[in-house]
Every structure is written in structure tokens, then in C-alpha cells.
Amino acid sequence: MDIKFDSKIFSLYLVTDRSLMSAKTLEEAVERAVDGGCTIVQLREKELNSREFFNTAVSLKKLLERRGVPLIINDRVDIALAANADGVHLGQNDLPLAQARRLLGRERIIGVTAPTLSLAIEAESGGADYIGVGAIFGTTTKSNAKKNSIENLGEIAHTVKIPVIAIGGINSTNISLLAGSGISGAAVVSGIIAKDNITDASKELLDILRSEVL
Amino acid sequence: MDIKFDSKIFSLYLVTDRSLMSAKTLEEAVERAVDGGCTIVQLREKELNSREFFNTAVSLKKLLERRGVPLIINDRVDIALAANADGVHLGQNDLPLAQARRLLGRERIIGVTAPTLSLAIEAESGGADYIGVGAIFGTTTKSNAKKNSIENLGEIAHTVKIPVIAIGGINSTNISLLAGSGISGAAVVSGIIAKDNITDASKELLDILRSEVL
Numbered sequence: 008m009d010i011k012f013d014s015k016i017f018s019l020y021l022v023t024d025r026s027l028m029s030a031k032t033l034e035e036a037v038e039r040a041v042d043g044g045c046t047i048v049q050l051r052e053k054e055l056n057s058r059e060f061f062n063t064a065v066s067l068k069k070l071l072e073r074r075g076v077p078l079i080i081n082d083r084v085d086i087a088l089a090a091n092a093d094g095v096h097l098g099q100n101d102l103p104l105a106q107a108r109r110l111l112g113r114e115r116i117i118g119v120t121a122p123t124l125s126l127a128i129e130a131e132s133g134g135a136d137y138i139g140v141g142a143i144f145g146t147t148t149k150s151n152a153k154k155n156s157i158e159n160l161g162e163i164a165h166t167v168k169i170p171v172i173a174i175g176g177i178n179s180t181n182i183s184l185l186a187g188s189g190i191s192g193a194a195v196v197s198g199i200i201a202k203d204n205i206t207d208a209s210k211e212l213l214d215i216l217r218s219e220v221l
Numbered sequence: 222m223d224i225k226f227d228s229k230i231f232s233l234y235l236v237t238d239r240s241l242m243s244a245k246t247l248e249e250a251v252e253r254a255v256d257g258g259c260t261i262v263q264l265r266e267k268e269l270n271s272r273e274f275f276n277t278a279v280s281l282k283k284l285l286e287r288r289g290v291p292l293i294i295n296d297r298v299d300i301a302l303a304a305n306a307d308g309v310h311l312g313q314n315d316l317p318l319a320q321a322r323r324l325l326g327r328e329r330i331i332g333v334t335a336p337t338l339s340l341a342i343e344a345e346s347g348g349a350d351y352i353g354v355g356a357i358f359g360t361t362t363k364s365n366a367k368k369n370s371i372e373n374l375g376e377i378a379h380t381v382k383i384p385v386i387a388i389g390g391i392n393s394t395n396i397s398l399l400a401g402s403g404i405s406g407a408a409v410v411s412g413i414i415a416k417d418n419i420t421d422a423s424k425e426l427l428d429i430l431r432s433e434v435l
Contacts, residue, residue, distance in 0.1 A: 056314040057296055082271055085299035089320040100270040106303040 011116065014170040016077060017137060017192030018221060019213045021045040022174070025052065027201040034066055040199050041076050043209025046192070049096050051081035064090035079118065084110050094118065096139065099126070104133040118172070122155050127163045127171070135169060139194060142175025143185070157188055164189030179211050183219045191221070226330065228384040230291060231351060231406030232435060233427045235259040236388070239266065241415040248280055254413050255290050257423025260406070263310050265295035278304035293332065298324050308332065310353065313340070318347045332386070336369050341377045341385070349383060353408060356389025357399070371402055378403030393425050397433045405435070 021040045023033060030036035037048055050067055052060045064078070064086050071078045077093035080086050082101045087094065094116025097107055107117055118137045119130035127138050140160050142153065155175065164171035170191035177185075178198035185193060193216060202208035235254045237247060244250035251262055264281055266274045278294055282304050285292045291307035294300050296315045301308065308330025311321055321331055332351045333344035341352050354374050356367065369389065378385040384405035391399075392412035399407060407430060416422035 057316050058314045061316055061320065083299060084303075085297060085316060085321075085324060088324050089298075089316055100272045102271050102275055102299060102303055106275065107299075110299060110302055 011114065011136065012077075014137075014191040016046050017170050017172050018046045018216055019044060019209060020047045020049065020172055020174075020192050020194040021199055021209075022049045022051050022081075022194050022196045024196050024200055025054070027197050029201055029203050030205060033063060034070055036200055036205055037067055038070060039205035040209050041071065041074050043199075043206035044213040045076070045199070045209050046213075047077045047079065049079040049081055049194070050092075051096075057083075057086070060086050061089055064092055068092055077116065079116060087111065087115070094136070096120070104130060104135060108134050121163070122153060122159075124159070124163050124166060127167050131167045131169050137170040137172060137191070138163065138167060139172050139174050140164075141173065141194075143173045144176030144178075144181050157184060160185075160190065161188040164191075177212075179208070179215065182212055182215050186220045188220075192216070193220070226291070226350075228351075228405040230260050231384050231386050232260045232430055233258060233423060234261045234263065234386055234388075234406050234408040235413055235423075236263045236265050236295075236408050236410045238410050238414055239268075241411050243415055243417050244419060247277060248284055250414055250419055251281055252284060253419035254423045255285065255288050257413075257420035258427040259290070259413070259423050260427075261291045261293065263293040263295055263408070264306075265310075271297075271300070274300050275303055278306055282306055291330065293330060301325065301329070308350070310334070318344060318349060322348050335377070336367060336373075338373070338377050338380060341381050345381045345383050351384040351386060351405070352377065352381060353386050353388050354378075355387065355408075357387045358390030358392075358395050371398060374399075374404065375402040378405075391426075393422070393429065396426055396429050399434045402434075406430070407434070 028036050068078050068090050079094045079096050080092045081096050084095055084107050096118040098120045116136045119135040120139045121127040121130045140163055172192045172194050173185055173190050174194035177193050177195050199208050242250050278300050282292050293308045293310050294306045295310050298309055298321050310332040312334045330350045333349040335341040335344045335352045354377055386406045386408050387399055387404050388408035391407050391409050413422050
């Protein structure tokens with residue numbers, strides 16, 4: 008298979024959450040996060056209707072394309088295709104990986120949430136481009152997310168060949184605990200988007216990631 | 222443009238609503254409705270996650286394909302494509318028609334909810350295959366649907382060339398009031414799916430439609 012991307016694009020992975028935003032608009036929050044060094048953005052919307060979700064995706068794609076930052080859409084393969092996003096992120100309750108790949112083609116990125124080693128191996132052999140593992144430090148943003156351990160994260164990251172991203176309650180205080188786990192990046196929600204200074208928060212996280220973790 | 226279908230397929234158009242079901246499973250309810258003569262089925266799910274929605278669509282497609290009845294998916298273009306359904310129905314808050322057409326191709330059916338004449342003309346010129354107009358008799362199943370008149374329905378149906386389907390509170394008592402409106406079919410939710418005998422309810426509605434309305 009062709010290499011679609013350098014795994015460095017996953018270093019600091021912003022997942023949006025409109026309900027936690029400190030900025031006035033989602034576009035503003037994302038722009039500030041990218042100013043601070045976020046390397047990839049996942050648009051996650053659980054309340055918007057399809058038209059609003061699509062319009063937001065189009066608006067973020069325009070903003071991110073200029074800066075060379077990929078846009079990933081949570082769950083909705085049709086929104087990703089319609090907005091010409093760079094890929095999707097699938098949870099275990101979303102469309103099956105095989106169906107998503109058939110619709111998205113080989114070029115677009117597909118990430119899969121795989122909290123266990125067996126799910127991670129299954130996702131890799133099914134053609135996922137990266138795996139999300141969590142919730143590493145617990146989370147306030149996803150009430151149904153089960154706690155996961157850094158040991159389990161490390162086992163997954165050292166077993167599969169595709170990039171592994173840690174997620175769940177990651178912030179500037181605990182992010183250095185991920186050192187040595189073998190991850191390619193950290194996905195952050197409230198640790199960026201809920202901060203008063205989104206740019207500085209992103210910079211701080213990226214500095215620690217680059218100097219201590221990746 | 223090629224003719225994709227005979228407008229008779231729209232005669233009795235079942236829209237599913239899991240919360241109103243008298244049958245044990247949605248598959249059972251749909252099977253009984255088709256036994257009674259429903260000519261097309263729209264799967265409408267607002268609470269299921271994508272995986273459950275997809276699995277239900279696959280299961281209904283299998284059931285309906287054997288009987289030559291088209292399956293339309295409400296809102297979700299990706300679910301329609303993944304489950305190989307026959308088309309989608311788009312509300313004004315769903316993906317724009319142009320985007321849906323690009324993703325679905327020319328062969329699949331796209332219906333659009335268009336409660337006013339100007340929206341109906343816009344949908345027709347945008348490439349919709351049929352138009353849904355409601356809520357004709359008020360509805361208990363869609364709290365945000367605005368009331369529409371039979372006069373307005375008739376004006377739309379006599380203006381656009383594509384099939385027009387009436388929806389909203391249609392049951393065996395009021396369905397004959399649609400006579401002369403120029404519609405190609407009636408879409409029914411609770412008037413079928415909430416009935417104890419779904420097959421008989423469908424038969425009764427189809428009889429009145431064929432003898433008095435279509």
C-alpha cells in the first residue's frame with residue numbers, strides 16, 4: 008500500500024466539541040488551535056442536523072486546506088465525501104470499516120477507535136490508517152467511554168504497525184506520562200478547546216509531545 | 222433523462238417510526254405493510270447509532286428486494302450507499318440535493334421535502350425524483366412539521382412534473398380528501414405502523430387510493 012501521509016500529521020490531534028468551546032465560533036477555535044500547532048482536526052458533532060454539519064465541515068475544510076492541516080469527520084462518511092474532507096473517524100458504533108472504505112476509496116484517511124489489542128489488530132487488518140485508544144486519563148466529554156491503561160496503550164502501539172493515537176482527558180499536566188508508550192500522537196478535546204487561550208494551550212501540549220513523548 | 226421508475230411505485234409510501242410500532246420488530250412491521258400492498262418503504266431513524274441504522278437498512282433491503290419494493294433511507298446518504306438502498310429522502314435540514322446527487326449517482330432515487338411551491342420548483346430543477354409535501358392533516362409523529370393545505374398540495378402537484386407525495390396525518394378516514402389533488406401517492410406513518418393489523422390497514426388505504434385518489 009502507498010504511504011498516504013507522514014505519521015507526524017497525528018502529533019497533536021484536535022477533536023472538536025462545540026459544547027466546551029471558549030471561542031465564539033468553532034471556526035475561530037479551530038483556527039487558534041492550528042495557530043498553536045495542532046496538526047490534524049476531527050470535527051465531531053452529535054447534535055447538529057446534517058445540513059449544519061455539512062456547512063460546518065465545508066467551512067473548516069476551507070480554513071484548514073489553506074494551512075495544510077487535514078480535516079477528519081467523526082462518524083459521517085457522507086458528510087466527509089460531500090465536504091471533501093480528508094477522512095473519517097469511526098467508533099465501534101459507526102459504519103463498519105469495510106463499508107466506509109468502499110465509499111471513501113483508498114486515498115482518504117480512516118481512523119478507528121479500538122480500545123483493546125484484538126480490536127486494534129482487527130482494525131489494522133481491515134485497512135484502518137490509524138487507531139485511537141482511550142480513554143487514557145478518563146474523560147468528561149464522552150460519558151460512555153471506558154477507562155483504559157497506559158500499559159494497554161503501549162501494548163497496542165508496540166504491536167500494530169499503523170499509527171496509534173491516545174485520547175481521553177489528556178492535558179498539559181498528564182501528557183508527559185505518555186512517554187515511551189509508542190504513540191504517534193495525542194488527541195485532545197477539552198485540554199485545548201475549553202481553554203481561554205487555545206493557541207497557547209496547543210503550543211504547550213505540542214512542545215511537551217515533541218520533547219518528551221513522540 | 223431516463224425514466225427510472227413508474228410513478229405507481231409511490232402509491233402507498235410507508236415511512237417507518239420505531240416508536241409507534243405495534244409489531245415486535247421493524248422487519249415484521251414492514252413485511253406486513255408490504256403484504257398489504259405498500260409500494261415503497263422509507264426507513265426513518267432518528268435515535269439509532271450509525272451501526273444499528275446500517276444493520277437495519279441491510280436487513281430491510283434484503284426483505285424488500287425479494288418483493289420488488291424499493292427502500293428509501295431518510296437523510297443518511299452514507300447508509301443508503303453502504304446498504305445498497307434504492308435512494309434517499311432529504312428534508313430541508315439534510316444534505317443539499319446537489320451533494321446527495323453527486324454521491325448517489327443518477328440511478329438512485331432522491332426525494333425532497335418541499336412544503337412550498339417555490340421549494341418544490343427548486344427541488345425539481347435541482348434534480349429531485351419526487352417531492353414530499355406536508356403536513357397535510359397535521360401529524361403527531363413530527364413535532365416540528367408545519368401544517369399545509371390540500372390547495373397548496375394541489376398547486377404543487379399540478380405545477381411540477383415529477384411525482385408529488387402527500388404526507389402528514391393521513392389515515393383511512395381522511396385519505397379520500399386527497400382526490401383531485403394530482404398526487405402520485407400518499408406517505409403514511411402511524412396510519413399503518415401503529416395499527417394492530419398492519420396488513421389490513423395497508424390494504425384499506427391502497428384500496429381507497431386506487432379507487433378514489435390516484
